[in-house]
Amino acid sequence: MLSAFICLPVLGAVLIWVLPPGETRSRYIALAVTAATFIWSIVLGFRFDPADGAFQFQEALPWIDALGLSYRLGVDGLSFPLLVLNGLLTCVALYSTNNQVARSRFYYSLILLLNTGVAGAFLSQDLLLFFLFYELELIPLYLLIAIWGGARRGYAATKFLIYTAISGILILAAFLGLVLLSGTGSFAYEPLRTAALGLPLTAQLILLGAIVVGFGIKIPLVPFHTWLPDAHVEASTPVSVLLAGVLLKLGTYGLLRFGMDLLPEAWAAFAPWLATWAVVSVLYGASCAIAQTDMKKMVAYSSIGHMGYVLLAAAAATPLSILATVLQMLSHGLISALLFLLVGVVYEKAGSRDTQVLRGLLNPERGLPVIGSLMILGVMASAGIPGMVGFVAEFLVFRGSFPVFPTQTLLSMVGTGLTAVYFLLLVNRAFFGRLSPQVENLPKVYWSDRIPAIALAILIVVLGIQPSWMARWSERTTTAMVNNVEAIAHLAVKNPQL
Incomplete structure (x- = not known):
């Protein structure tokens, strides 16, 4: 059942190249394959048991025994919502x-391979297999930015490649260290999970340090964030949607799965520093967003701040805060995708993203009233207005983290206020007032441009009103993860020689 998420997109990419070339044909094949994959994830949800916190639908096949590599897949309450996203x-x-995208067969094939890499990483129950999929998604994303990006696409793509390569090196070094020090001789997740508990605390701290920095680059956390604004600004709108909505979640997912869950004793020792690091990322990202005049760069910097909330909740490691990490990842994925979509429409119709040039786009006759209304909804959700999914996720982050890190939580709450400030500046400058002469006579916005944004907006509101539809899939798994951390930390206090 799980291999379909890996095989279907690959088969779709092959089919695109086997059939005669044609922009429309390639587009329809890619859409059909991804729609089938998404529908299959919904079907899987009907068979998924939320009351079972363990891995479900597991698949295991031997692969390269000499390397300790096996093909192991599984899904639980942490990975399943991200798979659907x-x-x-x-x-x-x-x-x-765009229907007229250049080199369409290559473009759609790369999108499908990117989908495969991300899905494979979320499903992998073998550390080396996870690393292979983690590196696989790097290649399509690099090419998507380098070929279909903006004027400085080469610089942005190369910077992304260098940062992500360093991230991969650190993660692989940590995985190799886990296997060698534990003596298991295998990269399988469950045996390593047990064996890692017997490692000395010093070794655990070193390994966790490499994991935290490696995945921290991917999230990204300050000061490893500089690749993200450049990548977003130069990437096309669909690539920015995937980058912010899904790919950044590989970093937070990796921290939870391979940091907190594999090395809980070291995680408990690292936690105060991680919470402080989260505050720095939240406040720095929000402060940089306020200073931007490019709408896309402003949304990019907002991602840095909002992903910091995930780190804060993960550091607290309470049942409520770890559940909040999943909800915050889903919330950020939906909201950032909506915002990047809308910024893309504004840029396509108005020819600019500069808030010093744009003005009055909410004009009902000559502006972009529907797009402006959806933008207001998106920024309200990002600022944590009640009734939307952003409020639910951030409230649970703060509620779950405050008992453990009250000072860091209060400082992070300042970031929510700053979010309202910079998005209010964006909306006030670009959408209110008299329509600026530079953007008069805007091209018509068709419903085909609005449908994806409207669908995401509906999800943001519906899940904000009924958050249990998200939480029920993950609550048992996240509670089990927290119990593991608490049990190991308690045992370490009672027996410091462990």
Whole structure:
């Protein structure tokens, strides 16, 4: 059942190249395959048991015994919601792609391979297999930025490649160290999970340090964030949707899965520093966003701040805060995808993203009233207005983290206020007032441009009103993860020689 998420997109990419070339044909094949994958994830949800916190639908096949590599897949309450999000946003990205995209067969094949890499990483129950998929998604994303990006696409793509390569090196070194020090001789997740508990605390701290920095680059956390604004500004709108909505979640997912869950004793020792690091990222990202005049760069910097909330909740490691990490990842994925979609429409119709040039786009006759209304909804959700999914996620982050890190939580709450400030500046400058002469006579916005954004907006409101539809899939898994951390930390206090 799980291999379908890996095989279907690959088969779709092969089919695109086997059949005669044609922009329309390639587009329809890619859309059909991603839609089928997304529908399959919904079907899987009907068979998924939320009351079972363990891995479900597991698949295991021997692969390269000499390396300790096996093909092991599984899904639990941490990975399943992200798997569904990956399918949904890939469909949105493909639907939003320009019908006249250059080198269409290559473009759609790369999107499908990117989907495969992300899905494989979320499903992998073997550390080396996870690393292979983690590196696989790097290649399509690099090419998507380098070929279909903006004027400085070469610089942005190369910077992304260098940062992500360093991230991969650190993660692989940590995985190799885990296997060698534990003596298991295998990269399988469950045996390592047990064996890692017997490692000395010093070794655990070193390994966790490499994991935290490696995945911290991917999230990204300050000061490893500089690749993200450049990548977003130069990437096309569909690629920005996938980058912010899904790919950044590989970093937070990796921290939870391979940091907190594999090395809980070291995680408990690292926690105060991680919470402080989260505050720095939240406040720095929000402060930089306030200073931007490019709408896309402003949304990019907002991602840095909002992903910091995930780190804060993960550091607290309470049942409520770890559940909040999943909700915050889903919330950020939906909201950032909506905002990047809308910024893309504004840029396509108005020819600018500069808030010093744009003005009055909410004009009902000559502006972009529907797009402006959806933008207001998106920024309200990002600022944590009640009734939307952003409020639910951030409230649970703060509520779950405050008992453990009250000072860091209060400082992070300042970031929510700053979010309202910079998005209020964006909306006030670009959408209110008299329509600026530079953007008069805007091209018509068709419903095909609005449908993806409207669908995401509906999800943001519906899940904000009924958050249990998200939480029920993850609550048992996240509670089990927290119990593991608490049990190991308690045992370490009672027996410091462990």
